[in-house]
Amino acid sequence: MHVPDGFINAPVSAVTGVVAAGAIAVSLKGARRELDEKTAPLAGLVAAFIFAVQMLNFPVAAGTSGHLLGGALAAILVGPFTGVLCVSVVLLMQGILFADGGLTALGVNITDMAIVTTVLSYAVFRGLVKVLPRGRRSLTVSAFVAALLSVPGAAVAFTLIYAVGGTTDVSITKVATAMIGVHVLIGLGEAAITALTVGAVIAVRPDLVYGARGLRQRLKLRVNGELVDAPGTVAVPVAARTSRRGVWAAGLAASLVLAGFVSFYASASPDGLEKVAHDQGIDKKAEEHAASGSPLADYGVKDVSDARISGGLAGVIGVGATVVAGSGVFWAVRRRRTADASPASLPEGV
Structure with a gap:
């Protein structure tokens, strides 16, 4: 759903840029409360994993594919901010290195793919968690539903933005119908990926999952050879099975394999937005990407003739650049939180 340059006019692009900048500023402040010594290293990895999985377009209908948006996955694993x-x-x-998503449309893409999906999915997730029995299964189900709804939600948001600032005269009703229809199907893939990933991390390190904080399991006693719940309301924290370093290493390895090898087998069909844009004629004024001359444009390494090697190298470089950039951002946020909490920063007498 990466919106290219030329789809949205300059005034609306500027407004969404301001919205995106404001949301990022608020998120930088809010992330200080979410990140701790456990989750801060995971956040950079989550960004790299989302980058890798977004390279894996999966078929959803004849001539159409979809890919992970990642807002629900990120919100549940490391918090909404x-x-x-x-x-x-x-x-x-993606925009700077790979010419994927217009630079003038960066505000549109952040508003739609980062803000809308994250806020909507986390609101749904928290609402479901409050009414369902708190356990691993219910958390996974909640993650599935939240991710499923986030994708058509983003499609609706794009349609509204296009209705205000679209550069072509097309039927918004037809655009909305087509966008929502195909993105409901893409949402099923998003939901499956999100639920599987969240469930896998909860299984080994539930304490690292922001949405699973406070998860408890009933204390079990063995009576006559059978496990039964202990009497009363006794509960114990879910035990961690893998070290944080092990989770990080496994996640990075998975990201590299997905981006460097599995991505070669991804669907080559246009994604939901590209397909709708072509069918409905909203791509008539699409502009060439400002970074189209990048050595990594279109997820390939320039001057490397072998498509498999070119795409694999680009994916590995992308994962590496994203984990470094993300880890740098979250390290700085975490350091700021530590500085704010230090004795020197507290009022006298506290």
Whole structure:
């Protein structure tokens, strides 16, 4: 759903740029409360993982594909404020290095793919968590539903933005119908990826998952060879099975494999927005990307003739650049939080 240059006029692009900048400023402040010594290293990895999985377009209908947006996944794993920053870092890397998503449309893309998906999905997730029994299964189900709804939600947001600032005269009703229809299907893929990833991390390190904080399991006793719940309301924290370093290493390895190898087998069909834009004629004024001459444009390394090697190298470079950029941002945010909490920064007498 990366919006290219030329789809949205300059005034609306500028307004969404201001909205995106404001949301990022708020998120930088909010992320200080979400990030701690456990989750700060994970946040950069989440950004890199989203970058990698976004390279894996999956078929959803004849001649149409979809890919992960990542807002729900990021919000549930590291928190909504940090999630906005994670997806924004990914979009910035894609726009600058890979000519994916227009630079003048960066505000549109951050507003739609980072802010709308993260806020909507986390609101749905928290609402479901409050009414469902608190456990691993319900958290995974909540993640599935939240991710599923976030994608058509982003499609609606794009349609509204296009209705105000679109550069071609087309039927907004037809655009909305087509966008929502195809993105409901893409949402199923988003939901599956999100639920599987969240469930996998909860299974090994639930304490690292922001949306699973406070997760408890009933204390079990063995009676006559059978496990039964202990009497009363006794509960114990879910035990961690893998070290933080192990989770980080496994996540980075998975990201590199997905971007460097599996991405070669991704669907080559246009994604939902590209397909709708072509069918409905809203791409008539699309402009060439300002970074189209980048050595990594279109997810390939310039002057490397072998498509498999070119795409794989580009994916690995992208994962590396994203994890470095993301980790740098979140390290700075975490350091600021530590500085704010230091004795020297507290009022006298505290």
